[in-house]
Amino acid sequence: MSVPLRAYRFATENQWKACLQVQVDPAALDGGQGVGPFAPLSLTPVLHKSIGAFAPVVTRTGDILWRDGERRLHRLSRGEEKAETLLAPIDLGCAQRIVSTTRGLWVLGEGKDRTIARYEAESFTRIVDAELADLDPIDIAAAERGGLWVLVESEGHWQAHRVNPAGGVRRVVTLDGPQSALGFVFLRRSKRFVLLGEDHAGHHRLYWFAESGGAALFSLPVAPMHLGFSARALGSDSRDRLFLGGRDSDECCHQAAVVVLDADGNVLMVVPIDAADAPVHGVAGANGGVLVAGARGLLQYTASASVPDSASPAHCSIITPVLFSPDREDGRRWLRVEAESQLPEGTTLDIAVGSTDDIAIRNRLRDLADDASMTKSGRASRLLAEPEFWRPIGVFHGTSASASETPAPFAAKLYPIRDRFLWLSVTLTAAPGAQLPRMTALRVLYPGRTLMEHLPAIYQREESRPDSFLRNFIGVLEATTQGIDARIASMGSLVNPDTAPLPWLDFIARWLGLPWDDALGAAQKRALIHRAADLARQRGTRAGLDTLLESLMPGTPRKFRITDETADFGFAMVGGLSCQGSSLPALLGGRTRWAAELDSRAVLGYMRLPCEGQLDDGVYQLTGRLRIEIAATAAERKAWEPWLQALIAEVVPLNVRVALRWVSERALRSDRMDGSLKLEDEPTAHLGTDAITGLARLPERGARLSSFGSALTTRLH
Numbered sequence: 001m002s003v004p005l006r007a008y009r010f011a012t013e014n015q016w017k018a019c020l021q022v023q024v025d026p027a028a029l030d031g032g033q034g035v036g037p038f039a040p041l042s043l044t045p046v047l048h049k050s051i052g053a054f055a056p057v058v059t060r061t062g063d064i065l066w067r068d069g070e071r072r073l074h075r076l077s078r079g080e081e082k083a084e085t086l087l088a089p090i091d092l093g094c095a096q097r098i099v100s101t102t103r104g105l106w107v108l109g110e111g112k113d114r115t116i117a118r119y120e121a122e123s124f125t126r127i128v129d130a131e132l133a134d135l136d137p138i139d140i141a142a143a144e145r146g147g148l149w150v151l152v153e154s155e156g157h158w159q160a161h162r163v164n165p166a167g168g169v170r171r172v173v174t175l176d177g178p179q180s181a182l183g184f185v186f187l188r189r190s191k192r193f194v195l196l197g198e199d200h201a202g203h204h205r206l207y208w209f210a211e212s213g214g215a216a217l218f219s220l221p222v223a224p225m226h227l228g229f230s231a232r233a234l235g236s237d238s239r240d241r242l243f244l245g246g247r248d249s250d251e252c253c254h255q256a257a258v259v260v261l262d263a264d265g266n267v268l269m270v271v272p273i274d275a276a277d278a279p280v281h282g283v284a285g286a287n288g289g290v291l292v293a294g295a296r297g298l299l300q301y302t303a304s305a306s307v308p309d310s311a312s313p314a315h316c317s318i319i320t321p322v323l324f325s326p327d328r329e330d331g332r333r334w335l336r337v338e339a340e341s342q343l344p345e346g347t348t349l350d351i352a353v354g355s356t357d358d359i360a361i362r363n364r365l366r367d368l369a370d371d372a373s374m375t376k377s378g379r380a381s382r383l384l385a386e387p388e389f390w391r392p393i394g395v396f397h398g399t400s401a402s403a404s405e406t407p408a409p410f411a412a413k414l415y416p417i418r419d420r421f422l423w424l425s426v427t428l429t430a431a432p433g434a435q436l437p438r439m440t441a442l443r444v445l446y447p448g449r450t451l452m453e454h455l456p457a458i459y460q461r462e463e464s465r466p467d468s469f470l471r472n473f474i475g476v477l478e479a480t481t482q483g484i485d486a487r488i489a490s491m492g493s494l495v496n497p498d499t500a501p502l503p504w505l506d507f508i509a510r511w512l513g514l515p516w517d518d519a520l521g522a523a524q525k526r527a528l529i530h531r532a533a534d535l536a537r538q539r540g541t542r543a544g545l546d547t548l549l550e551s552l553m554p555g556t557p558r559k560f561r562i563t564d565e566t567a568d569f570g571f572a573m574v575g576g577l578s579c580q581g582s583s584l585p586a587l588l589g590g591r592t593r594w595a596a597e598l599d600s601r602a603v604l605g606y607m608r609l610p611c612e613g614q615l616d617d618g619v620y621q622l623t624g625r626l627r628i629e630i631a632a633t634a635a636e637r638k639a640w641e642p643w644l645q646a647l648i649a650e651v652v653p654l655n656v657r658v659a660l661r662w663v664s665e666r667a668l669r670s671d672r673m674d675g676s677l678k679l680e681d682e683p684t685a686h687l688g689t690d691a692i693t694g695l696a697r698l699p700e701r702g703a704r705l706s707s708f709g710s711a712l713t714t715r716l717h
Contacts, residue, residue, distance in 0.1 A: 237285025
């Protein structure tokens, strides 16, 4: 029985953005993979050796660049395992920071005279210099549209100068608060600056600023992030994550490490660095991983599909906006929550609910969730800290069976809740060693009609009793039958040629009696089913054959030509007093071999006596013949030849003989402006199944350029 229900649904990127997100990986969300935690980093890096490493960067094409202590440049091309060493221009050879933009590479040099210049990413040609007057740049960060942000100190204030691709300053933003500045980055997704500096006590802190500048939105001390951590390098992937390179300090030793944070300053993980690679000279995001420039060369850490055994658990949370259920006569408000998730073994899905019927509380919590002066993590923490407001309604643990690629539904009951306003908090957690979980959809259902309404009235009163066994039992039935109802509701998509899966296309075609073969391509199968009505109505006619071939070989100009010699040409008629004769071309018929007479003109071997009932018709052997020419490549002919003749035979009359010919595309061209005429060069000469006889020729033996060079008037650069 189908039970119509109403629901709030969160499944698309914009719907998820309406929720408060904490440590949710935006890259997975943008890619349509749903809500999940950030992918952790593998703790076993790949070392690309060099004499030290500095200023790592990833170009727009995916190449990795860094310079060494001897001012040489190293480039690791995408897909390669070994880097190449290049002679670098002076600025690149002593770069303090290199950032990649759509317009090339911006380079900040070292030393007293630190210049900023833009280079071409492939040839390393210097294109333009930044015009900063007498200001001394401290650090640079990538900006939108190929521009650059430059951090400078001016009259005791920290400023970010927006430099356009031509090198001119277009905008100046003041950043107030830090006593000193060591470096900064710009997060393009959240439109914020993050500055590494020192406070009045000389302690390292991270400061977050709006794109418009001014006072810091908030700041966090660096030391508590990991065992008294001391940072010396700041990097990012320019979108979602921050990387702090430095060392921690405890009573026994100093351990180099890289602390990974999200855009709100939450620590995602700590990557330990081998002592031989200390100190850390620079960090940068790279294709989901991180690059660490150290003493032995460049360390490349890649993203991992599972949480390392020695790492902390990975988790993320979302809190929905306030949801509302309208008044009903029976007082029922909510039904259940369904979360479609992939939960591998070692992961958990926690669902908590908060509700109220007080409009003042609703407004206060809604304003708190919308407070732009705080980070999303801060707002979520404040909401979750509301006393006696949240209560857990379901904890689900992942198993090996629930780790399939198809998300499984996990449901928790909401029908005991009678309040109008409701919030949901969902947390995904992956323990060390587990693969990452994903939640692809979240539905909060509130009743239209329920199965309880179909019970006798004496049982419907169980609806209002808390912890009623009958209501819980009916809730289980409703949760399990929704999948069946959804499957029934979607059965129409199985007979629609645009949405039906491939196995169903074979079933539909045989059900409709279409000319068919399982080896047909997916596009050909869908096209045939679309034209099923025309094929049934036109079967046995030339129009039906034309429809079949047009479905199998769509496109303009046509890739086939049908010739019915009797219908297209007709027989030649000898002219006379009452006949004007025939137009050419025409068919010529004559007497059959068994029509010869025994006389002086009889030729042995070319005559025979007719059999009983045999017609002496001079044009009988010429009627009922079709010639079909198919313009196909060698690959298409190899794929189509096994089944094409059989499909054609299904749509033509039984007494028609079909001659199938495979020709080149040129054979179907005419000399008229009908769409088939095409101006093109002669094909390149080659030996193969696609070679065209008479049109391609091999060059003359020993041909070469004359001593005067090419006869072309263009210059070769």
